Amino acid sequence: MRADATFIAVEVDDAAAADPELARRLTEACPVDIFAQTGDGGLDIVELNLDECVLCRLCLDAVESDPTHPVKVIKLYDDGAILA
Amino acid sequence: MSILIDADTTFIVQGITGREAVNLTRECLDYGVGAKVVGGVTPGRLGREVHGVPVFDTVAQAVAHNGAPIYGSVVTVPPAFTKDAVFEAIENGIELIVIVTERIPRRDVAEMVELATLRDARIIGPNCLGIIVPDVIKMGGIGGPAKNAAQAYTPGSIGVISRSGGMTTEMSSTLSAAGLGQSTAVSIGGDAIIGSTYAELMPLFEADEQTEGIVIYTEPGGRMEAELARWVTENRSRLPIVAFMAGRFMDEMPGMSFGHAGTIVEGKEDTASEKIARLAQAGITVAERIEDIPEMIRAKIVERAPA
Amino acid sequence: MRFFEYEAREIIKRAGIPVTDYGFTTDAAEAREIAQRIGGPTVIKSQVLTGGRMKAGGVKFADTPEEAEAHARDILALEINGHAPRGVLVDPRAEVEQEYYAGVVWDGTRKQPVMIFSPVGGIDIEQVAEEQPDKVGRRHFSNILPLSDFQAKEVVASTGVTGAALNRLVPIVKRLASLFVENDMILAEINPLGRLADGSFVALDAHMDIENEARGRHSRLLAELGVGEEETRQAREATPFELAGEQVDAMDHRGVAGNVTEFDGNLGLVIGAGGGSLTLFDAVRAHGGKPANYCEIGGNPSVAKACGLAKLVLQKPGVERIAVMMSIVSNTRVDIVARGVIKACLELGYDPAEKIAIFRIPGAWEEEGFKILERYGVDYADRSVSLNEAARRAVEKIEGAPV
Numbered sequence: 001m002r003a004d005a006t007f008i009a010v011e012v013d014d015a016a017a018a019d020p021e022l023a024r025r026l027t028e029a030c031p032v033d034i035f036a037q038t039g040d041g042g043l044d045i046v047e048l049n050l051d052e053c054v055l056c057r058l059c060l061d062a063v064e065s066d067p068t069h070p071v072k073v074i075k076l077y078d079d080g081a082i083l084a
Numbered sequence: 085m086s087i088l089i090d091a092d093t094t095f096i097v098q099g100i101t102g103r104e105a106v107n108l109t110r111e112c113l114d115y116g117v118g119a120k121v122v123g124g125v126t127p128g129r130l131g132r133e134v135h136g137v138p139v140f141d142t143v144a145q146a147v148a149h150n151g152a153p154i155y156g157s158v159v160t161v162p163p164a165f166t167k168d169a170v171f172e173a174i175e176n177g178i179e180l181i182v183i184v185t186e187r188i189p190r191r192d193v194a195e196m197v198e199l200a201t202l203r204d205a206r207i208i209g210p211n212c213l214g215i216i217v218p219d220v221i222k223m224g225g226i227g228g229p230a231k232n233a234a235q236a237y238t239p240g241s242i243g244v245i246s247r248s249g250g251m252t253t254e255m256s257s258t259l260s261a262a263g264l265g266q267s268t269a270v271s272i273g274g275d276a277i278i279g280s281t282y283a284e285l286m287p288l289f290e291a292d293e294q295t296e297g298i299v300i301y302t303e304p305g306g307r308m309e310a311e312l313a314r315w316v317t318e319n320r321s322r323l324p325i326v327a328f329m330a331g332r333f334m335d336e337m338p339g340m341s342f343g344h345a346g347t348i349v350e351g352k353e354d355t356a357s358e359k360i361a362r363l364a365q366a367g368i369t370v371a372e373r374i375e376d377i378p379e380m381i382r383a384k385i386v387e388r389a390p391a
Numbered sequence: 392m393r394f395f396e397y398e399a400r401e402i403i404k405r406a407g408i409p410v411t412d413y414g415f416t417t418d419a420a421e422a423r424e425i426a427q428r429i430g431g432p433t434v435i436k437s438q439v440l441t442g443g444r445m446k447a448g449g450v451k452f453a454d455t456p457e458e459a460e461a462h463a464r465d466i467l468a469l470e471i472n473g474h475a476p477r478g479v480l481v482d483p484r485a486e487v488e489q490e491y492y493a494g495v496v497w498d499g500t501r502k503q504p505v506m507i508f509s510p511v512g513g514i515d516i517e518q519v520a521e522e523q524p525d526k527v528g529r530r531h532f533s534n535i536l537p538l539s540d541f542q543a544k545e546v547v548a549s550t551g552v553t554g555a556a557l558n559r560l561v562p563i564v565k566r567l568a569s570l571f572v573e574n575d576m577i578l579a580e581i582n583p584l585g586r587l588a589d590g591s592f593v594a595l596d597a598h599m600d601i602e603n604e605a606r607g608r609h610s611r612l613l614a615e616l617g618v619g620e621e622e623t624r625q626a627r628e629a630t631p632f633e634l635a636g637e638q639v640d641a642m643d644h645r646g647v648a649g650n651v652t653e654f655d656g657n658l659g660l661v662i663g664a665g666g667g668s669l670t671l672f673d674a675v676r677a678h679g680g681k682p683a684n685y686c687e688i689g690g691n692p693s694v695a696k697a698c699g700l701a702k703l704v705l706q707k708p709g710v711e712r713i714a715v716m717m718s719i720v721s722n723t724r725v726d727i728v729a730r731g732v733i734k735a736c737l738e739l740g741y742d743p744a745e746k747i748a749i750f751r752i753p754g755a756w757e758e759e760g761f762k763i764l765e766r767y768g769v770d771y772a773d774r775s776v777s778l779n780e781a782a783r784r785a786v787e788k789i790e791g792a793p794v
Contacts, residue, residue, distance in 0.1 A: 187604045188604065189605035190497060190604075191534065194502050194534040198503070199535060229721070248666025248669075249665075250717075250718045253719045254667065254718035254719050281500070303666065308500070330666055330670040331673065338626065340626050342668070343687070373779045
């Protein structure tokens with residue numbers, strides 16, 4: 001049987017994660033609080049909330065202007081398909 | 085044709101800036117030919133827009149902006165404010181009000197219904213998902229996003245009336261899969277007192293040429309089915325009816341509430357078995373299983389058809 | 392929420408309707424003191440929220456304070472239909488010349504409250520209506536126009552009551568109607584309403600039921616009566632399993648995953664929504680299945696909440712498997728519920744493919760949901776499988792399961 005009980009993973013480029021402005025935008029955008037801002041303004045990913053992801057793409061929209069596409073939402077249950 | 089609403093129906097959404105109301109507005113705009121949502125009302129939010137729909141502080145402002153009377157309103161405001169919102173709609177000439185809000189005390193509902201009656205307005209709900217005319221228009225959250233609604237509902241000749249919002253879609257989907265489309269489906273709400281009962285909607289379906297049969301979803305609690313049975317008998321309805329009764333197990337558990345607020349067995353008359361007997365006496369077939377409904381209603385329509 | 396008789400009498404008293412000089416206590420010795428104060432024969436009445444109190448020995452007559460104490464002691468220890476009494480009411484035994492009935496209820500068809508009056512009281516009003524229909528008067532009244540004495544007068548007069556009795560009954564019936572409306576009651580009943588030798592009237596027993604949805608706007612009255620916010624006063628008290636279900640639902644404000652009712656079967660149900668749950672529960676039973684519980688999912692709950700509910704049901708003693716079934720969803724999401732129930736199995740060390748007898752939730756986000764279910768090998772069905780057929784398949788798996 002499959003024993004992994006995690007459905008969603010989120011990856012953020014290190015450079016982007018250190019940008020307080022981007023961290024703020026992501027924190028505001030996510031309706032289920034997957035992103036949080038640390039004390040120094042950096043980005044924290046709240047592991048506990050990952051599976052609450054509703055695939056709304058709001059985090060992707062929030063970083064749309066960045067050509068490097070620094071945020072990836074990964075559907076672990078779908079062979080690691082990346083939410084476009 | 086359809087009952088209650090059609091492609092030209094204009095309506096507003098009261099409480100339009102709430103999370104669920106924003107979704108509901110999107111769904112209505114996207115479905116069928118696209119609903120004419122001519123405004124939204126949330127006090128203090130004048131000047132905003134929700135999916136391109138202008139937001140006003142008052143219903144009067146929305147009517148003035150529209151430049152003509154507005155026919156309907158979907159009310160989705162918290163229970164403590166619903167009565168006032170509905171009074172405001174009625175006093176500004178709205179004729180059809182769909183109340184989505186749950187958990188409204190019945191005294192408030194009764195006051196709204198009485199004022200509506202005095203002003204020749206009609207209330208659907210509370211605690212309902214609204215009305216849908218397949219492929220044309222939906223007013224309320226019924227069927228969900230346009231894509232999902234289109235999957236379950238198809239145009240046709242069956243009128244659907246249901247005390248459960250979700251079961252309106254389940255039953256319509258079953259009918260659609262069997263090739264039986266719907267003229268109009270109405271989620272009437274699950275509370276003890278509602279604006280429009282089965283019997284109160286029957287004359288509309290009766291007058292609708294497209295409708296050839298009626299399918300209803302019903303539950304224990306209340307006297308609404310007895311009222312329908314009486315109406316059908318007294319008015320010698322042309323429309324065959326098939327009913328589905330859920331919650332039969334509740335007969336063994338008087339005083340316990342399940343499902344909707346109005347679903348509770350309080351006396352002998354509101355048990356499932358008593359209701360089934362009453363409906364049967366009036367010539368209404370009560371299906372044991374939802375999947376049997378399409379063939380039952382088809383057979384009854386054929387039976388009634390002039391030779 | 393129903394009121395105990397001693398609370399209902401207090402509500403009546405506050406509305407200006409005459410009551411006897413009764414006393415309420417939870418202590419037999421105090422019952423004696425109350426009887427002493429009353430001075431004369433008394434009636435000791437069990438305070439329980441169930442019918443058949445008289446038959447069960449919950450109402451006894453006492454001639455002396457000593458006898459009142461002894462009866463109170465017996466009654467306080469007497470469970471009626473599984474209900475332990477809240478206390479006893481010590482009531483003067485009034486010399487009643489005639490018993491009447493006055494009540495107010497909602498008429499869901501007319502959508503108005505209706506006053507009901509009968510000069511035949513002391514017995515069930517439905518029985519009177521059946522046996523002596525001309526002795527039962529009914530009068531609807533408006534929800535928005537002012538309530539006036541004449542309406543009470545009409546209902547009393549319609550039963551043939553006239554003379555001094557009529558004039559004395561009018562304010563009582565009118566006040567009962569007012570208190571019904573003002574307190575958001577769904578039942579307000581005085582039965583019997585006694586006429587004493589001097590022609591005056593007094594309420595001898597009362598039943599009141601306030602609408603749950605309106606409790607919030609009567610918090611002052613409820614606090615003054617000592618009704619706790621946690622008191623639901625359902626037909627039977629909530630079990631620990633049901634209380635745990637309430638906690639799951641209170642985890643967050645997204646959607647509903649609760650309304651849990653305990654049954655004693657072996658098939659756990661994670662079902663929804665309101666109408667779907669009723670339909671599915673019937674279907675499981677129709678196929679010979681034994682549900683371990685009833686519940687409702689709806690309104691798009693969080694993964695955590697769906698998981699919490701599934702865990703609760705999975706951990707219930709005797710549950711072999713769970714069936715996850717709903718009518719077609721348009722707001723609740725298939726993928727979110729799928730994640731929740733699979734997570735619940737895995738976190739408890741079960742194989743979802745084994746523990747989930749069937750997953751039948753078609754509708755919103757079903758493509759994503761079905762991908763998840765496939766990956767974990769869970770047996771699932773789309774909308775082409777009816778609620779009834781899904782229930783049948785679930786029951787079949789339980790019957791075939793190793794004991």
